[in-house]
Amino acid sequence: SVPLTYFSGIGAGSRRGILFKGGASLEALNNVKTIVMDKTGTITKGNFVVQKVVPAQGVPLDENELLWLAAACEGASTHPIAKSIINSYEERKTSAAKAGDFSLVAVGATVENIREQAGEGISAELEGKTILCGNVKLMERNNIDLSGYHGTPGSTEVLLAMDGHFLGHVDIADTIKADAKSAISRMKAQGLTTAMLTGDGQASADAVAQEVGIDEVRARLLPQDKLSALTDIREKCGAVMFVGDGINDAPVLAGADVGAAMGSGADAAIEAADVVFMKADLTSIPISIKIARKANIVSK
Ligand code: ADP
Ligand code: MG
Numbered sequence: 549s550v551p552l553t554y555f556s557g558i559g560a561g562s563r564r565g566i567l568f569k570g571g572a573s574l575e576a577l578n579n580v581k582t583i584v585m586d587k588t589g590t591i592t593k594g595n596f597v598v599q600k601v602v603p604a605q606g607v608p609l610d611e612n613e614l615l616w617l618a619a620a621c622e623g624a625s626t627h628p629i630a631k632s633i634i635n636s637y638e639e640r641k642t643s644a645a646k647a648g649d650f651s652l653v654a655v656g657a658t659v660e661n662i663r664e665q666a667g668e669g670i671s672a673e674l675e676g677k678t679i680l681c682g683n684v685k686l687m688e689r690n691n692i693d694l695s696g697y698h699g700t701p702g703s704t705e706v707l708l709a710m711d712g713h714f715l716g717h718v719d720i721a722d723t724i725k726a727d728a729k730s731a732i733s734r735m736k737a738q739g740l741t742t743a744m745l746t747g748d749g750q751a752s753a754d755a756v757a758q759e760v761g762i763d764e765v766r767a768r769l770l771p772q773d774k775l776s777a778l779t780d781i782r783e784k785c786g787a788v789m790f791v792g793d794g795i796n797d798a799p800v801l802a803g804a805d806v807g808a809a810m811g812s813g814a815d816a817a818i819e820a821a822d823v824v825f826m827k828a829d830l831t832s833i834p835i836s837i838k839i840a841r842k843a844n845i846v847s848k
Pocket of ligand 1: 586587588589622625627629630664665666667668669670681682683704705706745746747748749771796
C-alpha cells in the first residue's frame, strides 16, 4: 500500500511543476546517491548559435561556401546543432542579398544521400563526392587527416570533409542555464554526487562541468554508450537519477534507478520517465530530492 505521506509528496511536487509517477518513484528517489545529467538541453539551454566559420588552410572555399555546405548537409536534421547552422546560413544569405551579393542565392548544387549518424553528424554526397559534417569522432572513424585542425576549447565544433580531405569547421556555442551552478551546489549540499554524460567533445564537456561544478564527466559518448556509462557511475557512486531532455536518451532514462524527463521533452521520454520536470530549470532537481526525503521520513 502507498503511505498517505506520498500523496502529500506528490501534491507538493505538482505545485512546483514536478510530476512524480506514483509513490514508488518518491521512494526510489529518496535512495538516490548520484544525479547524472545529460549536457545538451539539460545543463545547457540547447540553443546553439554559430560563432565562427573557419575554412582550412589551402582549401579553395570561403566562409560562405563552407557554411552553405554545412547547411545543405544539415537540412533534414532536427538536431539543435543543425537548426543553428541553417539559421545562420539563412541570415547570411539574406544580408548578402540585401547588399547586392546573390552568390549564396544562386548556388546550384544539391546535396544527396543524406544520412544522419546519432552522436556523430551527417554523411552525404555532392556531385559524386563524399561529404562529412559532424564531430571529431565522425572524422576519425573515416580516417580524415586532421593535422591542419586546431580546435577551439569550450565550443562545439562541426567539422567538414570532402572525399577524405578536411575542409574546415563551423564553431557554435550553447549557453549554460542561469541556475545551473546554484542548483549543482544545492545537490552537493544534499550529499549527492553529480555527473554529466554527453556526446559532445571532451574539451567542451570539461569547460561546462568546471563552470557549474560537476564532479564526474563522460564525454564523446554515442547514444548507445550512455547506458553503460551510467551503469559504471552507479557502481562507483551509488543509486542514480538520470535527468535528460529525452532526445536520444530513452534507454538511459529507463535504465536509471529513477529516470527524469526535463522540460517539454520528447513524448517517448515523458512516457519512459518516473519523474517529469515541467520546468526546464535545474533547481527542480534538488527540490524533488527534498520532497522525496520529507515524504519518506514522515512515512517511517
Ligand atoms: P548530447 O549528448 O550532448 O545531448 P547528442 O548525443 O545529441 O548530444 O550529440 C552528440 C554530438 O554529436 C554533438 O555534440 C555533435 O558533435 C554531434 N552531432 C550530433 N548530431 C549532429 C548533427 N546533426 N550535425 C553535426 N553534429 C552532430
Ligand atoms: Mg541530448
